Amino acid sequence: MPKNFLGSARAYNWYASIIAAACMVLYGYDASVYNSVQGSKNWVDYFNNPDANMIGAVNTAYAVGAIVGGFFFGGPVADYLGRKVGMAIGCVLVIIATFMQAFSPRHSIACFLAGRCIIGIGQGVALTSGPIYIGELAPPHIRGKIMTLWQTFYSVGSFICFWVNYACTKHSSLLGEWDWKMVVIFQLLVPILILALLPTIPGTPRWYIQKKKIEKARSALRLIRDTEDEVEQEILQIREALEYEKEAISSSYSALWKDRSIRKRLLLAFVINAGQQLTGQGSLNTYSTKIYQKVFTSSSQIALINALNATFGIIFTLNAIWIVDRFGRKVLLEIGGIGMAVCMIIVAAVETESPSLANGAKSQPVGISLVFLLFLFILFYKPSWGATVWIWTSEVFSMNVRAQAVGMASQTQNVANTIFQQFFPIFLEKKGFYAFYFFAGINTLLAIFVYLVIPETKNVPLEEIDVLFGGSNHVIQGETLLAEVKLPGEQVKNMNITSKDTELAQDK
Template identity: 80%
Template sequence: MVALMTSKRAYNWFVSLVAASCMVLYGYDASVFNSVQGSANWVAYFNNPGDNTLGSINTAYTVGAIVGGFFIGGPTADYLGRKVGMGIGCAFVIVATFMQTFSPRGNIGCFIGGRALIGIGQGIALTAGPIYIGELAPAEIRGKIMTFWQMFYSVGSFICFWIAYACTRAPQLGEWDWKMIIIFQLFFPILILCLLPIIPGSPRWYIKRNNDIEKARSALRRVRDTEEEVEDEILQIREALEYEKEAISGGYSALWKDKSLRKRMYLALVINAGQQLTGQGSLNTYSTKIYQKVFTHESQISLINALNATFGILFTLNTIWFIDRFGRKALLIGGSIGMGLCMIIVSAVETETPNMANGAKSEPVGISIVFLFFLFILFYKPSWGATVWIWTAEVFSMNVRAQAVGMASQTQNVANTIFQQFFPIFLNNDGFYAFYLFAGINFLLGLFVWFFVPETKQVPLEEIDALFGGANHVTQGEEVLANQKAANAREVHEAHEAHEKPGTVNVENVEFR
């Protein structure tokens, strides 16, 4: 049954899209360094950095993101709130953008420092954002709304790459051809900071942090159509939290103490690392250097990158139709097979065809390679792009959700830090043979999902534990609350009986003379 788009349902989409805009920061920034390293002015400004330095610039961002996501994002989202977490992340991005744009000439250290700081900010924001969406969205549309989380990554890349392309067509900009690309990164964090005060807080956070039922009720009333929906959800949240507090742990230690949560953590770590090892991380960061092996003109490469980002938006939209129809598992497996085949074919096409006199490929070969990389994105975006984020944000129980999502999502950057440091050297030494490695990884990831990852389609957040061998937190929490009420009633009854029993003396009423 398709739910009607009521005004409150539309508002639910709006607040979720505000949170999803944090992903624009990630998509834009992931494309910034890809774009500026193609600028001859940027290369000259920083004294022609070598492959190791390029790897270090990318590593600085990922290390910052790991610090932000693993150690700061979870506690910030839990103790200060999901909205505050997003706001702090945006503030870091603004400061870091100025550092990168106005780095002194030749001072690559300042530029690298800005990359690290922006990584910390995004690690914090990318922890809070998907949790907020998952906790405000009703189960039946949660997958569709979370699709926009990944799509907004493509929106960020789209904006960045088209600005970069425009700058390559304006040589009069001089050094500002790369500074313009970076400075435009200010727009979305400022926009998010302006919108955060007008959207509701997370009802689950209100109850967990301060047991503030009224604030939780008020937040839900803004995004749920009926009072019955509001009260049912409040009760489910309270029951789940009571069980987690009584039977598991109120702290992050539950991630390792509880067998069900531990299993989820391991699975989330693998698929989030796998997301970056599919080949997408390398394509997004180093596509300019990859295409330089096929094409010779800077503006041509910038146009290809811009078109790639444009199609990325369209390809991600496919997730809306697929995610709650076919489920998470089918998309992940299908995406792995498709990406693996694309990587095999693109490697074969590039390595088995001759170069022309200028070192580039012929036009038909170049077009074929671009088409295959676009086909790779078609498989990646709705599967290992969007679905990994959706699955990660919905599988953890409330008591550990913020920390678990932060740690799992930043495993993407752990994988990136390890792999992207040496990928430029790998590419220079072995060329497109490097992509055979990605093909093998994709097939292995498909097998992993087939055997180990359960389906979470349309399962309420408070009931998802049962899929992983744990207890249903709502059912168990209902029993905990019922036992508490029974105990309270028993105490009142016993006190009443003691007061009424004949022959007893109420000491408080005895007057001593």
């Protein structure tokens, strides 16, 4: 078991969470890789100038892989092998797929496409385990702050990728085809780092208790909680919740359709996760190079804008650290949706109503205005529909279905991405910036949806969150069930008994 070499339980909690959140760097980097390489003439020539349909298909291959990984592999891996193993498997698949993409045969995009699919599977597995790990380790009063790291690290991934791409673009004549291969290969950095650091953090106490490894759960909690009383109380609460879920609902994934409250929250999670990708941010991440090509003619200028966008994305996401647990999840989602809608309306109006120059580009003032507006868009998006959707999704499901439900809900992002991004290049090509009015409408509807049906989860313990959705309090119900458990020499009658005492009684 890892030692708390940081001394402070709070500091160690942040340390472990940062390592898990680094899985999101994989997602942020990869979402920006394909965007970046499309701006390289060497990449276009290397793969025989792929048309809009093929560009969409390569992006879809990643999304399909992520959907398969998240829906079918992420939950079982996280539940049966553990959250840490899930993150490790995801990292290994990303490493394998990175080599496939970087060293694809010339003039054959099939290997590159297959690599995109495998990297999607790896991220589907890692992105299921990562947020669950953070949510299960963090105490309720700082859970939102720590989960903010998840979306922040997406921006870190984009930041690394776009600045590497900018440097390579500036020296493309010297690098040749390596101007895009270097961008792809740099993706190895973070998964290797995660694999090296995973042995220094514990498994989650909830997973240990689910697997009846109580002492390991106790050891893990001692690293991240301040007192022995906190450790014992949390172990007891987790055991009570698990006992209720096993006896009154189901310890298997069948609870996804047996429990009405779980069905409800799964549907809500599907909607907001799909909505996250339809806000316009998913298209900007994947196709901002092509979007900016309608405004600017210099590839290095476009690369610089993308890099600055990713840089500000980190700063804007960090805003969630001080506001998500202060104002709550619901308010952020509402304000974010309205702010993004206004930005998209103005972007569409400015571009479509301003004249183009002889070379097809826009004047410098118009170009600067559009870049400013799209930066303003991410100011609203990052702390709200970027960070908060992940926070809400990771904390609303009970232990018995958490891994599978989070995997399914988060990969709804890629379902929406697959459907929309396949035809977005054609949409953009045919309608230009009029496409941004579509995003404005979607963002308005999302803000209304949150106002009407999404409950606030701020400061609610994970074991008690079911009450918000019309379910039972798993701790209270489990307390009653656990009190009725007959032990080999006695019956537990006093529910103030600690879980350690219960284990001793069972040993007798």
